[in-house]
Amino acid sequence: MSGTTALLGKGWRAGTERLDAVILRFASHKHRLIGTALLRVVIGFATILYCLSDYSKRRFLWGPESYNSISTARSALPRWGFSLFLWGHSTVWFEIVFHAVILVSAAFMIFGGRVLTLAQAVLMWSLHNRNQDVLEGGDNLAQILILFMVFTVSNAYFAVGAKRRRARMRELEQPTTSTVLHNLAAFLIVFQTAVLYFAAGYWKITGKVWQDGVAMYYISRITGFQMSATYTHLMSHAWLTTAISYFTIFIELALPFAILSARSWIRKANTLALEGMHLGIMACMGLVCFGLLMIGADCTCLRDEDYRSIVRRYRSVRDRLVQRSRPLLPTPGMTSVAMAADRDGAAGA
Amino acid sequence: MRVLPRSRAAEDAPRTASGALSVNVRISALTALAAVSVYCLCCLVYNAPGSPAKDRIKGPVTAFMEPYFWQDWQLFGPTPGSSDDLIYLRTRMKLPGSGQVVESSPVEIEQAIDRSPHDFPVNPTKLPGVLLAFDAAANRYAGIAIKFKKLPAARRDAARKILDKQFAPDFEEMRRFFSAQARTLYPNAQIVSVQATFKNRPIIPFSERYEVPRPKEHQQGILATSWMDYVPGVAQ
Structure with a gap:
C-alpha cells in the first residue's frame, strides 16, 4: 500500500515538475519579440494605406451618406459585432472616427503598447465592419491577430523607447504573468497563421484549376486583378504558370512543418518564399494592403534568433563587399576595424 | 572584426529555477494554457473540411469562434473565376421641358471601375471590391431563383418573396450605388430610376489561348434587376 502511495507521489512530483x-x-x-514588432508596424502601416487608398471617396465608402447606408451596414453586422462609425449619423462624427483610425494607426505603428493595440483593434474592427464590401481577405487575419496582440509586448523593437524597454526586460529576473501572456499570444499568432496557410494550401490542392496548374493563368485574366500586361503575358506560359501554381501550394502546405522544424534555414526559406509570393500579389494583382498584412503575419513565423542570424549574414556579406571594394576606394589612415567600430558604434573584438 | 553573439537566446536563457514560480504565475499560466488549448482545438475543427464528425461538434465550436474569431480561408485558396463580370446600367430620366421620361441605352460600368486601380498602383482604390460583392450577390440570387422553376406556381411566388426579403440589403446597396453612378454619367439630368443587368464573359480557356482566329467571348446574362427608384443625396 505504502509502495503504491510512494509510486503515486513520485508520479505526481514528476508530473508537476x-x-x-x-x-x-x-x-x-x-x-x-521581433516578429510581433514587425507585425505591429505592418498592421499600422497597412491600415493607414487602406484609409488613404480611397481618401477622396471616404464619404462614399464609409460615410453616413455612403451607398452602403448605416441601416444596411447595421443589418450586415454579425452578432456582437460593432462599429463606432454606426454610432452617429452626422458627417462630423464620421470624420472624427475616420481620422482617428489614421492617427491611432500611426501612433500604434510608431509607439505600440497594449493601450494603443486595444485602441487600434477597436478602430480597425469598426472600419472593417462599416463596409464589408471593400475588404480583401487579409483584413480577416488582421482582425484576429490584433486581438492576440493586445496580450503581447509588440514594442520591444522598431518602436520609440524600444532599447530601454529591452534593457528593462533583461533586468527582470523572475517569471511573470505578463511574459506568459506574451508568449501564449505570440504562439496563437503563429498558430493562426499556420492554420491559414495550411487551409489555403488544402483548398487550392483540391481545386481542379490548381491541380491542372493553370490557376495563375485564369487569375491573371480577371480584369480586377490585372495590374500589369507583362504579368498577364507571362502567365500564358505553360511551364511558368504550372510552376508558380504548384510552388504556391507547396510553400503554403509546408509552412506549419517549417515552423516546427529545428533547422532554421527551412523556416527562413519558407517564410521568404511566402513573402516573395505576397510581394508578387501586391505588384501584379494590386492587392497592396492584403499583401502587406500577410507579410506581417509571415514575419511572426521566424524566431528572434532567425532574425539575428539574418542580420549577421547580411553584415558579413556587406563587410566582405566593403573589403573587396576597398582597393578601389582607398581610405587613408583608417583600418577596417576602425571603420566597423565607427559605423556600429561598438568596439571590435 | 566585430564579434556578435551567436544567439541572444543563450544570453537571456531562463535564470530561474522551477522553485521560483509563484502561485500567481502558476495559476495564471495554467488558466491561459487551458484557454489557448481550447482555442487551438476549436480553430482546427472550425477550419476542417466538412465531415460527419465535424457536424457533431460544429455547433459549440461555431458558438465559440464567432463573431470575433470568424474566419474563412477558402478565400485564400479559391477556384479562380473563369469569366469576367460585367454590369450594364440603364437610367430613366425626365426631359427638362416636356417632362417626358426617356430611357438611356445600357452602359457597361464594371470594366472601367475594375481598371481604376491602375490610376495609382502604389495604393490602389478598393472600389472594384464593391462590384465584386454585387456580382457575388447577383450570382447567389440567380443561383437560388433558378431552382424555383421546379416549384409549383403557387409556391413559386411565396419563395421569391422570401428570397427578395433575404437579399433586400444587397439590392438597397445596389440601388444607392447605381444612383450615384447614374448621377456621375448624367450630371444635369433629372433621374427617375435605375436598372442593372449582370452579365459575364468567359475567359478564353488556357488550351485555346493561342488559337487563330481568336475564340469569340460570348456574354451570358446572370440577372436583370427591376427598375429601382433613384436615391438622391448619396455621396459621390
Missing part, C-alpha cells in the same frame, strides 16, 4: 518546466519556459523569457 514537467508542468513547471513548461510554465517556466513560457514565463521566463519573451519569445518572438
Whole structure:
C-alpha cells in the first residue's frame, strides 16, 4: 500500500515538475519579440494605406451618406459585432472616427503598447465592419491577430523607447504573468497563421484549376486583378504558370512543418518564399494592403534568433563587399576595424 | 572584426529555477494554457473540411469562434473565376421641358471601375471590391431563383418573396450605388430610376489561348434587376 502511495507521489512530483518546466519556459523569457514588432508596424502601416487608398471617396465608402447606408451596414453586422462609425449619423462624427483610425494607426505603428493595440483593434474592427464590401481577405487575419496582440509586448523593437524597454526586460529576473501572456499570444499568432496557410494550401490542392496548374493563368485574366500586361503575358506560359501554381501550394502546405522544424534555414526559406509570393500579389494583382498584412503575419513565423542570424549574414556579406571594394576606394589612415567600430558604434573584438 | 553573439537566446536563457514560480504565475499560466488549448482545438475543427464528425461538434465550436474569431480561408485558396463580370446600367430620366421620361441605352460600368486601380498602383482604390460583392450577390440570387422553376406556381411566388426579403440589403446597396453612378454619367439630368443587368464573359480557356482566329467571348446574362427608384443625396 505504502509502495503504491510512494509510486503515486513520485508520479505526481514528476508530473508537476514537467508542468513547471513548461510554465517556466513560457514565463521566463519573451519569445518572438521581433516578429510581433514587425507585425505591429505592418498592421499600422497597412491600415493607414487602406484609409488613404480611397481618401477622396471616404464619404462614399464609409460615410453616413455612403451607398452602403448605416441601416444596411447595421443589418450586415454579425452578432456582437460593432462599429463606432454606426454610432452617429452626422458627417462630423464620421470624420472624427475616420481620422482617428489614421492617427491611432500611426501612433500604434510608431509607439505600440497594449493601450494603443486595444485602441487600434477597436478602430480597425469598426472600419472593417462599416463596409464589408471593400475588404480583401487579409483584413480577416488582421482582425484576429490584433486581438492576440493586445496580450503581447509588440514594442520591444522598431518602436520609440524600444532599447530601454529591452534593457528593462533583461533586468527582470523572475517569471511573470505578463511574459506568459506574451508568449501564449505570440504562439496563437503563429498558430493562426499556420492554420491559414495550411487551409489555403488544402483548398487550392483540391481545386481542379490548381491541380491542372493553370490557376495563375485564369487569375491573371480577371480584369480586377490585372495590374500589369507583362504579368498577364507571362502567365500564358505553360511551364511558368504550372510552376508558380504548384510552388504556391507547396510553400503554403509546408509552412506549419517549417515552423516546427529545428533547422532554421527551412523556416527562413519558407517564410521568404511566402513573402516573395505576397510581394508578387501586391505588384501584379494590386492587392497592396492584403499583401502587406500577410507579410506581417509571415514575419511572426521566424524566431528572434532567425532574425539575428539574418542580420549577421547580411553584415558579413556587406563587410566582405566593403573589403573587396576597398582597393578601389582607398581610405587613408583608417583600418577596417576602425571603420566597423565607427559605423556600429561598438568596439571590435 | 566585430564579434556578435551567436544567439541572444543563450544570453537571456531562463535564470530561474522551477522553485521560483509563484502561485500567481502558476495559476495564471495554467488558466491561459487551458484557454489557448481550447482555442487551438476549436480553430482546427472550425477550419476542417466538412465531415460527419465535424457536424457533431460544429455547433459549440461555431458558438465559440464567432463573431470575433470568424474566419474563412477558402478565400485564400479559391477556384479562380473563369469569366469576367460585367454590369450594364440603364437610367430613366425626365426631359427638362416636356417632362417626358426617356430611357438611356445600357452602359457597361464594371470594366472601367475594375481598371481604376491602375490610376495609382502604389495604393490602389478598393472600389472594384464593391462590384465584386454585387456580382457575388447577383450570382447567389440567380443561383437560388433558378431552382424555383421546379416549384409549383403557387409556391413559386411565396419563395421569391422570401428570397427578395433575404437579399433586400444587397439590392438597397445596389440601388444607392447605381444612383450615384447614374448621377456621375448624367450630371444635369433629372433621374427617375435605375436598372442593372449582370452579365459575364468567359475567359478564353488556357488550351485555346493561342488559337487563330481568336475564340469569340460570348456574354451570358446572370440577372436583370427591376427598375429601382433613384436615391438622391448619396455621396459621390
